[in-house]
Amino acid sequence: MAKQPMLKFTTVSRDMPEKRMPNLRREDFKEIYAEYADEKAQEQSSRCSQCGVPYCQTHCPLHNNIPDWLRLTAEGRLQEAYEVSQATNTFPEICGRICPQDRLCEGNCVIEQSGHGTVTIGSVEKYITDTAWENGWVQPIKPKTERAESVGIIGAGPGGLAAADVLRRAGVQVTIYDRYDRAGGLLTYGIPGFKLEKDVVMRRNDQLAEGGVNFELNCDVGVDISFADIRDKHDAVIIATGVYKTRDIQAPGVGGVGLERAIDFLTVSNRKSFGDKVEEFDSGRFNAEGKRVVVIGGGDTAMDCVRTSIRQGATSVKCLYRRDRANMPGSQREVQNAEEEGVVFEWLSAPKGFVGDPVTGVMVQKMRLGAPDVSGRQAPEVIEGADYVEEADLVIMALGFEPEDLPTLWNTPELPVNRWGTVKADYITGATELDGVYAVGDIVRGASLVVWAIKDGRDCAQAILEKMGASVAIAAE
Template structure:
């Protein structure tokens, strides 16, 4: 057992064992194994216990990372779990899918030296997986029932985080989900090789065991309007995420077999559950034996290219208009994708799509980086005369996500939205322009990280609690 911290001078950085590319591209199982207790303690002991914990500063939920690293190193694993879950409702999920190289590990002081970062994400995953096995993870149990109810629209990371926090405070919580499973993008957007679905399912069951009621296949605007939910509950939170994929406006973009990323990923994830998916079963959304072109450079694009590899694609190319250093996605994901056989076409952008009815080729053009703008990001410009063609049987657009038309969808035209279509809220209270209706997560901030959605939902839940307590006191005073 590690007896002291700051062992980075004696112990090198070590990640859990990773399956070989040849092994992992044959299935959708997670690619990393889990630390043993001894290895987790060893790696945790490398922490420098900085006076200013930049790892915590970089974490959207402000995890007390140095504290639970010290507890792991000392063998106090149950204490480490409780400290971890105090700030993060879904630590076992964040340990798997957070881009730690851009967040906590990226700002680790050791990363700025020759010693390399503490493997924070892998230790976080170990802490909670071990806690589940030991029976330390308990359903939310309020100290008292408050006699008020909250309706949450959406069961993704923001919805699940809000449900947990509000239930613990003593509210009756109902979650309305238009899909047939709890989890939102956690089950249908993120592939199993990054997040196996039983991890999400056990968290959903824990919430149910704690008294949260999930209403599946429930579409707000069809099965009930937003006004109906307002009448039924004392407060409502909108946590539906953003799912409308951005589209390219280029010649030929109306050809068949050009799909948004979420459409492609959802079909694949549904098949992993054993569902019947007609467009996959008839070959339309199955990459097997086909030339796949993915457009984009974020983590969703990495999910698409790596999914295509596992489906048995003939070739997989990823077009991104900037270079590798300027891509928004995790560099670890790029490395994993390259090892699995993805061909990255850096500084390349689609110019048109060609084919007879269905797409057959992507006409791309080479780009170069120009002068930086006010934000410091370089502009991109076409290189004249550099056009080239790529064979394509399926093109996947992974260009980011935008909100759906929520006021129309929910049958509530008075709900205020921003010019980007996100639901507008008061920045201090998280309340929309409708009394008692709140919003959190991507539908409020725009497409972002799962961990940011969790933090938003926790903060918004606290504001709902303040709102309802004030409402209760006002009602009591009136009596």
């Protein structure tokens, strides 16, 4: 009888891929985790308990068939493992790198609940697809038949790209319109290379282009082409713009030199990583080198900013967050990585105002946690008389994102939006009240995770195919 390849969690300990030493990773923007070796990936996959009700799969927005591809990996059947992974996820190697597994699949792993440490699902997912690319198992998109229908997609972020992939595999003609010079959206310009190296994104962009997806880049809808013209050109339109408008803060000193938006700071840094000439960086405006940096916020964007500042050579980097560590929205794994690299977190601290123009400091008010707010989280309360000034030469606002006013920008007042400005759309199909117009990702949900945008894009594409009378099975091949 063949030896049981699974359920080894009682004898094999959890072991993440080797992480580069902090003093080395501070010096560049390369990814901080090494790749698993074949034997290690098999060993860690073998820890899966193959439970009857896989909570990892349930808590994955894409409902990836995690137990099956873990078993295939443990058995050394990597190409099959990749095919199972790719069946439900357009970009598994990206999710394996940037998903907050500690809050999703791994955070709900049954063996962790029993004290054995979670299966390293994200690292195995990354390994499977990276191996697939290396071995040529990732095949070009080649529709069996071409269809006459066309779909226009506004936004080349994860939601738009995922929808394009599904539609193109079914033979639909797809054009993606994006304001930037490279496709990928947040994957390209919002997430730093130490979490997601850019060649990983570019090869997916290339795969889509080679498969027949037409990219209209440097195309600002509402300026270079009207929304009405896009609707006229296509049988259906998917709005996948994401949310890029930074939430404002009302406080004395706002608007001074040295107070910057997180998305601008990260975009400039990523452009430099591509080798672009970027005047805003070369002038020193978005360069943290030699500066005392303060980042305000507690989400993953704030973590990206503090860790980018370290790599740019900041003298000191501090993160102000109004709640405590246990209540912050960002990944705890990212907080740990940041602390290892030298970031100092000032918990229960909020900005009250800013000193100087150019900025020389942040007026900080200390907080305590009071009664729960409407979300159920304890609301921060000001501690009177505990204010102080945190010295700073560069302050980065990472307070979250809001949608742009699309009905006004696109001269389409009939586009349905809710009171928060996000587009009203069906959460399953993405359909809006406008005939043939769909919306997916953050522009519907508000600022959310990449994996949710991928799910929305795939679901919307399937709904469009069904409406066209196309076989849904074709799109999944």
